[in-house]
Amino acid sequence: MSATTLAPTTETIVAPQARARRRPHVPGQKPFGPLRIVAFAVLALLAIGWLLPFLWAVATAFKTETDAASGDPGWIGASGPTIEAFTAILSQGNVYTWAFNSLWTSAAVTLITLAISALAAYAFSRLDFTGRKWLFAVIIASIVVPPQVLIIPLFYQMLTFNMIDTYWGLILPQVVAPAMVFILKRFFDAVPIELEEAARVDGASRFRIFWSIVLPLSRPILASVAIFVFIGAWNNFLWPFLVINDTTLMTLPVGLQTVISAYGVQYAQVMAQAVLAALPLIIVFIIFQKQIVKGVATSGFGGQ
Amino acid sequence: MTNTATSTRAIVTGGASDLRPRRAGTGRREQLVSWAFLAPFVVAFVLFLIWPIVHGIYLSFTDQSLTGAGGSLVGFANYAEALTDPVMWRSMGNTVWFTLLSTVPLVAIALLMAALVDRGLPGQWLWRLSFFMPYLLASTVISQIWVWIFNPQIGAANNVLEAFGLEPLAWLQNPETNMMSIVIATVWWTVGFNFLLYLAAMQNIPPQQYEAASLDGASTWRQFWSITLPQLGPATVLILLLQILASLKLFDQAYQMLGGVASDTTRSIVQYIYEAGFTSYRFGYSAAISYVFFALIVIVGVAQAVVSRRRKEQL
Numbered sequence: 001m002s003a004t005t006l007a008p009t010t011e012t013i014v015a016p017q018a019r020a021r022r023r024p025h026v027p028g029q030k031p032f033g034p035l036r037i038v039a040f041a042v043l044a045l046l047a048i049g050w051l052l053p054f055l056w057a058v059a060t061a062f063k064t065e066t067d068a069a070s071g072d073p074g075w076i077g078a079s080g081p082t083i084e085a086f087t088a089i090l091s092q093g094n095v096y097t098w099a100f101n102s103l104w105t106s107a108a109v110t111l112i113t114l115a116i117s118a119l120a121a122y123a124f125s126r127l128d129f130t131g132r133k134w135l136f137a138v139i140i141a142s143i144v145v146p147p148q149v150l151i152i153p154l155f156y157q158m159l160t161f162n163m164i165d166t167y168w169g170l171i172l173p174q175v176v177a178p179a180m181v182f183i184l185k186r187f188f189d190a191v192p193i194e195l196e197e198a199a200r201v202d203g204a205s206r207f208r209i210f211w212s213i214v215l216p217l218s219r220p221i222l223a224s225v226a227i228f229v230f231i232g233a234w235n236n237f238l239w240p241f242l243v244i245n246d247t248t249l250m251t252l253p254v255g256l257q258t259v260i261s262a263y264g265v266q267y268a269q270v271m272a273q274a275v276l277a278a279l280p281l282i283i284v285f286i287i288f289q290k291q292i293v294k295g296v297a298t299s300g301f302g303g304q
Numbered sequence: 305m306t307n308t309a310t311s312t313r314a315i316v317t318g319g320a321s322d323l324r325p326r327r328a329g330t331g332r333r334e335q336l337v338s339w340a341f342l343a344p345f346v347v348a349f350v351l352f353l354i355w356p357i358v359h360g361i362y363l364s365f366t367d368q369s370l371t372g373a374g375g376s377l378v379g380f381a382n383y384a385e386a387l388t389d390p391v392m393w394r395s396m397g398n399t400v401w402f403t404l405l406s407t408v409p410l411v412a413i414a415l416l417m418a419a420l421v422d423r424g425l426p427g428q429w430l431w432r433l434s435f436f437m438p439y440l441l442a443s444t445v446i447s448q449i450w451v452w453i454f455n456p457q458i459g460a461a462n463n464v465l466e467a468f469g470l471e472p473l474a475w476l477q478n479p480e481t482n483m484m485s486i487v488i489a490t491v492w493w494t495v496g497f498n499f500l501l502y503l504a505a506m507q508n509i510p511p512q513q514y515e516a517a518s519l520d521g522a523s524t525w526r527q528f529w530s531i532t533l534p535q536l537g538p539a540t541v542l543i544l545l546l547q548i549l550a551s552l553k554l555f556d557q558a559y560q561m562l563g564g565v566a567s568d569t570t571r572s573i574v575q576y577i578y579e580a581g582f583t584s585y586r587f588g589y590s591a592a593i594s595y596v597f598f599a600l601i602v603i604v605g606v607a608q609a610v611v612s613r614r615r616k617e618q619l
Contacts, residue, residue: 035524036423043420043427046413047434053492054437056460057449071458120345128331129338135346142353144605148553148574149594152581153360154352156368173352181345206337235442237556238574242582253444257560260448267452274445281440285433293432296500 054278061085061272068268085272095273097248098255103280105171105251106233112175113229114222121184122210126196136185139178147173148238155242165246174233180225187221188214224295227288231281252277364591371585382592392593394568395576396600398483402558402572403551405487410547411540413491414498419528421499422506436496443493443556450489451476451561476561479569486558486570493557494550498543505539506532541615545608552601573597 059075060068064084067077089095123129124136154173155164163169191214199209215222240251250258256273285292364382367374386392421431438446453460454475462472475485509532517527555574562570566579577597581590 039420050434116345119341123338123341127338129335149598150356152591153356176348176352237443253442256444274448277445278441
């Protein structure tokens with residue numbers, strides 16, 4: 001029995017230092033045993049199953065509308081591949097506006113969330129103040145409140161603040177992420193205190209210590225949290241859908257939703273736009289794969 | 305000595321242990337500094353989380369409408385209406401049904417994927433990309449892809465059925481199969497997240513245990529049953545809880561895959577909250593349904609806490 005088994009639930013999964021490592025070669029294990037071949041086959045089948053829907057969508061995006069609507073399951077339509085659907089989508093002026101809105105509002109949500117959560121997490125981790133335990137308990141408890149429950153009062157609040165159809169109305173309610181405070185606090189807790197004590201002896205202020213010692217040491221966790229908040233904001237549908245009605249202020253998911261009916265059964269265009277919308281995040285995943293995998297392992301919080 | 309031990313443990317496990325420095329004479333200053341650090345988050349927290357929770361409770365006791373009309377207190381009328389509203393119960397039932405249907409494959413398939421990938425087979429990068437990539441897609445995107453796959457005339461789903469000699473289906477159009485279609489799309493979309501959680505939990509198991517078992521002649525299969533699976537208990541409890549909570553929040557894909565049309569068999573409780581508030585303009589009633597839904601979530605959370613405590617006591 002290792003200590004890991006006895007550790008509380010979250011501790012096992014949420015260990016910030018969870019390393020992604022490959023199992024070393026186990027002595028006596030045949031590299032090509034029958035079980036390994038079966039495992040490989042099942043894995044390959046699953047991977048094909050998971051890749052196919054997306055690859056089908058990509059293939060359809062490169063068909064003509066007639067071929068896409070023909071029901072011919074072939075990868076390449078009778079008229080051969082074409083980028084017609086993509087050019088049709090991109091000639092629609094709004095797509096650029098929506099992509100730009102998505103990009104900058106998601107970036108703003110990420111930056112603000114990260115800044116306010118990290119500051120608060122540092123206070124909970126290192127500073128001594130009245131009501132610390134109590135406040136932290138309230139914040140942790142609020143993790144269970146699903147944002148979907150709050151759409152009515154939040155929308156009402158945005159009405160009173162005159163923030164319907166504004167970027168602020170879109171951004172601000174998304175920056176409160178109690179789970180991120182929890183994750184960052186756990187990480188700060190694990191940063192050796194000795195580093196900060198030396199700086200304190202030299203007379204550095206708390207903020208200075210936070211900024212020049214703790215934050216640089218926390219780059220990996222900050223990156224993971226940032227990626228998750230960004231993906232969440234980029235893909236968020238319900239809140240932007242409610243708070244934004246002005247076509248020029250829409251984010252990509254909401255904007256695309258509004259034009260689907262306009263496209264009717266133009267499947268090649270619909271798929272082309274799905275592929276275009278997915279592309280940025282797939283690129284992000286390929287670049288930041290390690291941080292994302294580690295981020296899931298570290299946080300366990302994502303949400304749909 | 306104790307000190308060193310604590311901090312090492314803290315670093316290894318991510319430590320919940322208390323390491324705050326306590327220095328005499330910094331009390332008042334420390335309070336001020338603390339609140340300077342806390343203020344931005346706490347302001348946002350109170351404004352956009354605590355206040356809406358409180359105000360939502362108030363709204364649920366009024367006949368407030370989206371248009372600004374109404375707003376007088378109506379007592380428990382909204383709750384009484386909600387609890388006798390067949391559409392509310394139907395939506396609640398659909399939500400619970402979706403949660404039951406989706407949670408089992410979302411946990412079982414994730415475990416299977418992680419167990420296979422954890423074998424260290426070549427192509428790690430490709431497996432992780434294939435299984436996790438759909439999770440990165442916006443609900444709009446996955447809805448469009450699956451609406452097209454489930455299209456009865458030209459969609460690929462019926463091609464697959466035909467390949468197995470089965471009758472084609474009207475997937476999303478048929479009230480008997482539309483929820484199942486949404487479950488299939490959802491499993492494809494989100495299983496990657498659970499897969500990564502399981503993979504992380506498996507990779508935390510010390511490799512020495514496998515080496516020792518292997519030297520004792522235990523087969524791979526045996527190692528999985530006797531070493532891997534038992535140690536995944538805490539991970540499974542967490543994944544189950546996160547999954548149930550996530551599934552209960554069904555809205556985006558169900559709403560979009562049916563083109564925003566309300567269907568008796570797929571309308572989720574979140575969709576009903578949306579319809580009551582933004583289609584029927586009844587904010588007060590919608591808020592009341594929100595809190596009935598919230599009660600359901602709290603019950604699930606408490607049930608989970610009780611179950612996991614009992615598990616711990618058994619250990």
